[in-house]
Each structure stands twice: as C-alpha cells, then as structure tokens.
Amino acid sequence: MSEPTDHLVIGGGAMGLATARQLASRGASVRLLERFEAHHTRGASHGSTRNLNNAYDEPAYLDLFDEATTLWRALESETRTELLGLHGLVTHGDEGVVASAHDALVARGAAVSLLSADEAGTRWPGMRFAGGALFSAEAGIVHAARALAALETSAIRHGAIVERGEQVLRIEPSANDARVRVTSRGREGGIRELVADHVTVAAGAWTAPLLDGLIELPSLTVTEEHPAHFAPRSASIPWPSFNHLLPPEPLASFAAPVYGMPSPGEGVKVGFHRVGETVDPDARTFRASDAQRATLRRYVTEWFPGLDPDSPTEISCTYTSTDSGRFVLDTVGPITVGAGFSGHGFKFTPAIGRVLADAAMGHSTPPEFFRLAAHGAR
Structure with missing residues (x-):
C-alpha cells in the first residue's frame, strides 16, 4: 500500500x-x-x-x-x-575581484573596508598578505x-x-x-x-x-575535497575567516583559491577550493593524496606564520559542482x-x-x- x-x-x-x-x-x-x-x-x-x-x-x-x-x-x-x-572575513589576492566585491557590498550598505597589506598583517599577524584586503565585518562562520x-x-x-x-x-x-x-x-x-x-x-x-x-x-561533478585544521602557534593570535584568491602569477604553484576560518576547539580550517579528484560518492578513499597533503602544508608554511604546518587534522567531504x-x-x-x-x-x-x-x-x-x-x- x-x-x-x-x-x-x-x-x-x-x-x-x-x-x-x-x-x-x-x-x-x-x-x-x-x-x-x-x-x-x-x-x-x-x-x-x-x-x-x-x-x-x-x-x-x-x-x-x-x-x-x-x-x-x-x-x-x-x-x-x-x-x-x-x-x-578578509578577502585578498586578486585585486580585481576584491575591488568588485567591495563596490557591490558598499552599494548595499554593508560594513566593509579596504586595508593595505601592512594594515591587514598588523591586525592578523598569523597571516601573510600581498596586496590590499577586503574586510567584511558582518561575516565570519x-x-x-x-x-x-x-x-x-x-x-x-x-x-x-x-x-x-x-x-x-x-x-x-x-x-x-x-x-x-x-x-x-x-x-x-x-x-x-x-x-x-x-x-x-x-x-x-x-x-x-x-x-x-x-x-x-x-553537468554535476562530484569531487572529494580535503581541507584540514591546523593548530595556531599561540592562543593570543586573532583569526578572521578568509578567502585567498590566488592569481596565476606569481603564485602558479597554488592553482586554486583558498578558504578557511577559525573552528573553535579544532584550530584553523584551511583548504583549497575545488581541487579534489572526481569520485563515486559510494566509493571514496576518505584520504587526500600525498601530493595534495604536501601542497596544502607548503601553502600553510608560506602564508600562515601563525599556524603549525605540521599539525593538520584532515577532513573529507564532497563537492557537487556545476561548471x-x-x-x-x-x-x-x-x-x-x-x-x-x-x-x-x-x-x-x-x-x-x-x-x-x-x-x-x-x-x-x-x-x-x-x-x-x-x-x-x-
């Protein structure tokens, strides 16, 4: 029935x-x-x-x-x-995208500001910046x-x-x-x-x-993604959520945007966006490749002086993405x-x-x- x-x-x-x-x-x-x-x-x-x-x-x-x-x-x-x-939330890396998002948010009355790399680095010493950064006060986690x-x-x-x-x-x-x-x-x-x-x-x-x-x-492409939580070197370091919009040059070795956020009790989550291997969701490894792990560790070493790059706790999740x-x-x-x-x-x-x-x-x-x-x- x-x-x-x-x-x-x-x-x-x-x-x-x-x-x-x-x-x-x-x-x-x-x-x-x-x-x-x-x-x-x-x-x-x-x-x-x-x-x-x-x-x-x-x-x-x-x-x-x-x-x-x-x-x-x-x-x-x-x-x-x-x-x-x-x-x-702080967004940096691609100055064109940063400026466009800033203008759109200002037009809507959002609480945003543009900071120089030095200003951003002083405010968030656990991170490194190249170029200006967009700060959104009404964002986070x-x-x-x-x-x-x-x-x-x-x-x-x-x-x-x-x-x-x-x-x-x-x-x-x-x-x-x-x-x-x-x-x-x-x-x-x-x-x-x-x-x-x-x-x-x-x-x-x-x-x-x-x-x-x-x-x-x-087309819906299913990938397995592997961000990780990293331990801060000091509990006194402040952390925003972040987007790092990596341009193709001079950072071609990291060919994807990076996102992350503080995760209370777990550290700071850092991950590349849409870099995972295409998978059958019923037949996953739940493990990043050695190459992916090494690349993420290298990225954290270069861009996050406030994180211990040797402390990742890996996460596995799926993305289902349109083109x-x-x-x-x-x-x-x-x-x-x-x-x-x-x-x-x-x-x-x-x-x-x-x-x-x-x-x-x-x-x-x-x-x-x-x-x-x-x-x-x-």
Missing part, C-alpha cells in the same frame, strides 16, 4: 532539512527521507564550521546572503542556539553541526517527519504527483512505496543518478531540485530552503540566475 504525503523531501543534509522546515512551518504534511544517520561524514554538510562569506559581486548571491543571515538569526532565536560567529541540529529540531517541531536509513531507489512522476520507491533499513519487507503531491530532491552527490531520465540537469559554480534551483513537473552547491552553498542554507519550498508549493519560481535554463538545461 502506498503512503501519501503532501511533500516528500529526499536528502537530510542542510538543504533538505531547511526545505522540510520551511514546508512544515507553512502547515504542509512533510516527510524527509535520508539514507544515512544524522551528522554522517559521507556528504557535504557535516563538520563544525563553514565560512559565512559575503565577498560576492553578483546580486543573486548577495540577496541570498542577506536573507540567509536574517533567517539564521530567526533560527537562533527559535532554537536558542548560537549559530553564527561574526568575527569578520556558521556553526555547521549546530545548524543541522537546529534545522532538524525546528522541522520536527513544525510537524515534519524525518526518517533515516531510507534509500530512494526510483522516482516515478506523473501529471499530478510522484511515486517514490524506497528501501528501508530495518523495516520488514524492505521495500515500500510513497506517493507525494510534490518531491523535492536535495540529495547532494547522489542527485544526478536519482534524477537521471527525469530532469535534464547540467560555473552556480547552484541549480528549479522545478520540473512534480519535482523540485536543489543541487550543485559547488562548495559554497552552506551559508545560504535557510534562504535556499525558502526558495525551494516556494517552488515546491508553486508560490514562486527560483531566481533566474539559478534555474535550469540559465545552465542550458531544462
């Missing part, structure tokens, strides 16, 4: 939980299915911290950032959990693990049903609804079928195979998809949940910047 619901959300990471929370808070019946246990390490949402980074010049991202900050604060108030740490727990607590409080150990095998859309075949760990009989008026897929690295033949998605780095947010028939967050989506989580819930309920379409047509798909 089929189990009916208004909305079925597939994927219990940050985006799925935020969507379920939004839908449930509006009075819809919502069931969320997640294949793995809470706070599992196989996807992209786990870990203690994420960059709360507003160093963008595209209005679509800045709109999401402003909305997300407001919604994070509302979730903090509801769950009585501190989710944001606004110690600031999201406490990611706390955020997942708060989103789930709120979703359940509003009536959402969260089920773990549920692997979706197939989605069969029709004109008015969708049938979903699920294999359930620990359930007698194993296989069950659910029927939903609408299905929202926020399945991270598993999105493309799940929607194969149903929605024409842009452009833009997200995919759209609806086709009874299916809404949120995918391709490309390593920079977490800070926008509650705003993306709102966008996906609006789309799933037919209230509005996502911003054109993120829709399938903008990716050349449909």
Whole structure:
C-alpha cells in the first residue's frame, strides 16, 4: 500500500532539512527521507564550521546572503542556539575581484573596508598578505553541526517527519504527483512505496543518478575535497575567516583559491577550493593524496606564520559542482531540485530552503540566475 504525503523531501543534509522546515512551518504534511544517520561524514554538510562569506559581486548571491543571515538569526532565536560567529572575513589576492566585491557590498550598505597589506598583517599577524584586503565585518562562520541540529529540531517541531536509513531507489512522476520507491533499513519487507503531491530532491552527490531520465540537469561533478585544521602557534593570535584568491602569477604553484576560518576547539580550517579528484560518492578513499597533503602544508608554511604546518587534522567531504559554480534551483513537473552547491552553498542554507519550498508549493519560481535554463538545461 502506498503512503501519501503532501511533500516528500529526499536528502537530510542542510538543504533538505531547511526545505522540510520551511514546508512544515507553512502547515504542509512533510516527510524527509535520508539514507544515512544524522551528522554522517559521507556528504557535504557535516563538520563544525563553514565560512559565512559575503565577498560576492553578483546580486543573486548577495540577496541570498542577506536573507540567509536574517533567517539564521530567526533560527537562533527559535532554537536558542548560537549559530553564527561574526568575527569578520578578509578577502585578498586578486585585486580585481576584491575591488568588485567591495563596490557591490558598499552599494548595499554593508560594513566593509579596504586595508593595505601592512594594515591587514598588523591586525592578523598569523597571516601573510600581498596586496590590499577586503574586510567584511558582518561575516565570519556558521556553526555547521549546530545548524543541522537546529534545522532538524525546528522541522520536527513544525510537524515534519524525518526518517533515516531510507534509500530512494526510483522516482516515478506523473501529471499530478510522484511515486517514490524506497528501501528501508530495518523495516520488514524492505521495500515500500510513497506517493507525494510534490518531491523535492536535495540529495547532494547522489542527485544526478536519482534524477537521471527525469530532469535534464547540467553537468554535476562530484569531487572529494580535503581541507584540514591546523593548530595556531599561540592562543593570543586573532583569526578572521578568509578567502585567498590566488592569481596565476606569481603564485602558479597554488592553482586554486583558498578558504578557511577559525573552528573553535579544532584550530584553523584551511583548504583549497575545488581541487579534489572526481569520485563515486559510494566509493571514496576518505584520504587526500600525498601530493595534495604536501601542497596544502607548503601553502600553510608560506602564508600562515601563525599556524603549525605540521599539525593538520584532515577532513573529507564532497563537492557537487556545476561548471560555473552556480547552484541549480528549479522545478520540473512534480519535482523540485536543489543541487550543485559547488562548495559554497552552506551559508545560504535557510534562504535556499525558502526558495525551494516556494517552488515546491508553486508560490514562486527560483531566481533566474539559478534555474535550469540559465545552465542550458531544462
């Protein structure tokens, strides 16, 4: 017998939980299915911290950032959990990108300033700077693990049903609804079928195979990334969150941007952006190559005098990236998809949940910047 619901959300990471929370808070019946246990390490949402980074010049991202900050604060108030740490963000390296982000943020009234390399180095002696730096006072970190727990607590409080150990095998859309075949760990009989008026897929690295033949998605590349926490040489050194936008010259040996942030109790997180090997998310090594490890250590040695380069605690996570780095947010028939967050989506989580819930309920379409047509798909 089929189990009916208004909305079925597939994927219990940050985006799925935020969507379920939004839908449930509006009075819809919502069931969320997640294949793995809470706070599992196989996807992209786990870990203690994420960059709360507003160093963008595209209005679509800045709109999401402003909305997300407001919604994070509302979730903090509801769950009585501190989710944001606004110690600031410093962005440096590519002066053109720095200037463009500065101008866009100033136009929106954001609290930003431009610092010389000497000024930045005096303020943050644990880091080295070459060229000017953009400081954003209204940025910092999201406490990611706390955020997942708060989103789930709120979703359940509003009536959402969260089920773990549920692997979706197939989605069969029709004109008015969708049938979903699920294999359930620990359930007698194993296989069950659910029927939903609408299905929202926020399945991270598993999105493309799940929607194969149903929605024409842009290319979604799954990579395994390996940032690491490094120990500060002194507890007295102040740390901002940071973006280092490495230009091709004279720093060609580090051919990727770097991001990072202080992670309370763990050190300072440092990682290259989108350098990992393409992987099957079900067949990962959970280990960086020796070459990747050596390159990250060398980078920390050169650019972070306040960190011990011989103290890395390695992390493993997946990126699911579009070629452009833009997200995919759209609806086709009874299916809404949120995918391709490309390593920079977490800070926008509650705003993306709102966008996906609006789309799933037919209230509005996502911003054109993120829709399938903008990716050349449909």
